[in-house]
Every structure is written in structure tokens, then in C-alpha cells.
Amino acid sequence: MNAVSTWQKSSYCGEGDACIHVASTAQGAIALRESADPSGSILTTTGGDFRMLLQALRAGSDSVPGFELSYGPGDEVRLRAAGGGAVVTTSRARWDAFVKGAVAGEFDHLVEERSASVRVR
Template sequence: MLTSDWQTSSYCQEGDACVNVATAPSGTVRLTESADPTGAILHTTPEAFAALLRTAQRPAPAYETGGDVGVCAHGAPSQQ
């Protein structure tokens, strides 16, 4: 159940599917989906959460499309 310690991004608009974040008393980071806040809650370490945020903030690689599979500019295949 959500309590007042959950935070939602200020970029999240009414009706958007967003992620809620909270810190548990044990120090772990908790994540849940705003559309189903009482559903699954992911528990992770602060270090892993920081790595997720760093990765999410990186620019997306440029993809070239060709058929059903895109090819990243550095050659790695990606399902589209």
C-alpha cells in the first residue's frame, strides 16, 4: 500500500504510467508502478538504482531499421 514516503517524478502528468520510488527503513530502494501501486514492488540497492538512473539518462543509440530487426549504429542487433 502506498504511504506518504513514495515519490513520483514531477514530470509525471495525471494519467501517465509512472514509477513511484521510496526508501525502505532498511535503506533499500523500492519501486512500483503508479498504475498499480499495490501490485509488485521491486526492492533494490541504492547503488543499483543509481546505475539504473545513469543508464536511463544516457542518450539513446541511433538505430538503422531494416526489416523486423534494427541495427544499432555500433552494430548490435535490436528487436524492434
């Protein structure tokens, strides 16, 4: 796994640390994990795909280019990159908090930082 910067969660998460956490890696990728299971799956994606995820969430869409989003039994929500790989499993409440943060622009700096570093080169 690529080394990550500090993990960030949405300000809409409830008390405690349990929520979807997001971080950028030293290599410019974006990592997502369910903090209730910090040793569990870490989904790593490109900045471009993460930008498309944020745009789809802002549009209120469950169809997210580059990702497979599914709702399981009870309140389970699963996110993984299209084509396979790590699956981040969370609750509906935690997913909704992540979505609210995405809509509010709380994760935009992760893709803006990546875009700026690409332009500088």
C-alpha cells in the first residue's frame, strides 16, 4: 500500500472516529477506508476517478463512473473500484455522512492538490 497522508473524515460524521476516511498517497492516488475497521480493506483510486465519484455524489447519482456502489442487506453499503479490488464496506449512516461531506466540498482539496502537482511538472 502506498503511504498515505493524514486520514480525513467528513464533518458530518457522528461522534467518534467511525466513518469513511479519505487520504491522498505520496504517489498521488486517493485511498478510502472504513475507519471502524482500520486494518480492513483500503480502496485506492486515481485522483481523476475520485473526482468523478465526488461529481456523481453531488449530482445525487448512485451510478458512479469508475466505481461499483451497492447496497447490501440491512444498512450495508459497499464501494469498490470498477473491475474489482478492495471493497470498503460501511453502514448507510456512515455513507450518508461521507456523501454530505462530498457535496459540501470537504474532499475537493485532495483532487485539487493532485491537479496542481500535475500542472507543475
